[in-house]
Amino acid sequence: MIKEKGILFVLSGPSGVGKGTVRKALFEHDTNLKYSISMTTRNRREGEQDGVDYFFRTHDEFREMIDHNRLLEYAEYVGNYYGTPRQYVEEMIEAGHDVFLEIEVQGAMQVKKNFPQGVFVFLIPPSLEELKNRIQDRGTESEDLIASRLQEARNEIEMMEAYDYVVVNDSVENAVKKVQAIVQGEHCKKERVAKQYKALLEVEK
Amino acid sequence: MIKEKGILFVLSGPSGVGKGTVRKALFEHDTNLKYSISMTTRNRREGEQDGVDYFFRTHDEFREMIDHNRLLEYAEYVGNYYGTPRQYVEEMIEAGHDVFLEIEVQGAMQVKKNFPQGVFVFLIPPSLEELKNRIQDRGTESEDLIASRLQEARNEIEMMEAYDYVVVNDSVENAVKKVQAIVQGEHCKKERVAKQYKALLEVEK
Numbered sequence: 438m439i440k441e442k443g444i445l446f447v448l449s450g451p452s453g454v455g456k457g458t459v460r461k462a463l464f465e466h467d468t469n470l471k472y473s474i475s476m477t478t479r480n481r482r483e484g485e486q487d488g489v490d491y492f493f494r495t496h497d498e499f500r501e502m503i504d505h506n507r508l509l510e511y512a513e514y515v516g517n518y519y520g521t522p523r524q525y526v527e528e529m530i531e532a533g534h535d536v537f538l539e540i541e542v543q544g545a546m547q548v549k550k551n552f553p554q555g556v557f558v559f560l561i562p563p564s565l566e567e568l569k570n571r572i573q574d575r576g577t578e579s580e581d582l583i584a585s586r587l588q589e590a591r592n593e594i595e596m597m598e599a600y601d602y603v604v605v606n607d608s609v610e611n612a613v614k615k616v617q618a619i620v621q622g623e624h625c626k627k628e629r630v631a632k633q634y635k636a637l638l639e640v641e642k
Numbered sequence: 643m644i645k646e647k648g649i650l651f652v653l654s655g656p657s658g659v660g661k662g663t664v665r666k667a668l669f670e671h672d673t674n675l676k677y678s679i680s681m682t683t684r685n686r687r688e689g690e691q692d693g694v695d696y697f698f699r700t701h702d703e704f705r706e707m708i709d710h711n712r713l714l715e716y717a718e719y720v721g722n723y724y725g726t727p728r729q730y731v732e733e734m735i736e737a738g739h740d741v742f743l744e745i746e747v748q749g750a751m752q753v754k755k756n757f758p759q760g761v762f763v764f765l766i767p768p769s770l771e772e773l774k775n776r777i778q779d780r781g782t783e784s785e786d787l788i789a790s791r792l793q794e795a796r797n798e799i800e801m802m803e804a805y806d807y808v809v810v811n812d813s814v815e816n817a818v819k820k821v822q823a824i825v826q827g828e829h830c831k832k833e834r835v836a837k838q839y840k841a842l843l844e845v846e847k
Contacts, residue, residue: 558830559832594836597832597835597836598832598836600832601831601832602827602830602831602832603830603831603832603835603836604830605835614826615826615827615830617823618822618823618824618825618826618827618830619823619826619827619830620823621819621820621823621824621827622807622820622823622824622826622827622828623827625763625807625808625809625820625823625824626806626807626808627764627802627803627805627806627807627808630802630808630810631799631802631803631808
């Protein structure tokens, strides 16, 4: 029997939206998801294990990863590199596991470029909706404030364009349910199931 | 606040796969789904209500519906017409309800042509998988039987091409969960949420 491949799910969104909280709650429920392990050049802290908490590498090793395009994304932060190694993600997916990557917007856009077959979920705050309602319902805000808030909202909407799904984080419970539905629904996509069936048929032709 | 539109979900699949059972179980759980009401020329039976069980129409009225393209699909069966009126579906969707249509494969293909924005779910029997496994695992079947079974499987796969999702009906409970995930996931699609947000922004430009 041909095993169905896993899927890379990328959860992103503006800072402060609650990505980490949603990810933690999601992992309390779901056991088939593998959390993507990052690679870093920062020193290993006590109790941290290589290949579990992070893949620990030297600066030279990390730069070689960059040069050989072996990272789905990377960034420098306070003098150290952090990134997502492509190989780990690909191995998990081949083994039939979904990989889950929680990441800020810039990193997600790099992943989108390097791994477009991923499924990209954008978490947005409910305050964007509330903001619209407020602006719409009353006319008391200063012109400048309205303009600046709308600009912020527009920037967020532009970022949404690159994503497949948008989840409003009105409560952690609701957001987790929606992400779980997205994961399950994606596995029912015809393209994924049809490939599996076709592969089986091809074998016997 | 702009209300999100509903979605037309079309559940189809080969006869005998268990579409009706899945649909009934689904409606025991889900209250936002509206079941699409069919139009028919057959006589009203005792206890049946127009606009609830069916829209009851004369043959002339039904033919006028056909001529004016007011049906998403129709078929003739034992001298009577049966069809899906477009107006009911559109009104429910505008009001924010999801509409659910359970229908055989030929009808689903008509709906696909007339209402391509619908979401099409194909229910397949697990015996297709089993069949593959059997054919693959043992070499005792006659050549003819293997060929005929594979042909049947291939025909089913060709029908799958027109659908968005494929759900294996291995158990009613699993199939219902998957359809529910598909419904919830579709509502998180960026295109649907983004339209809503953009519409709100446009108003205030």
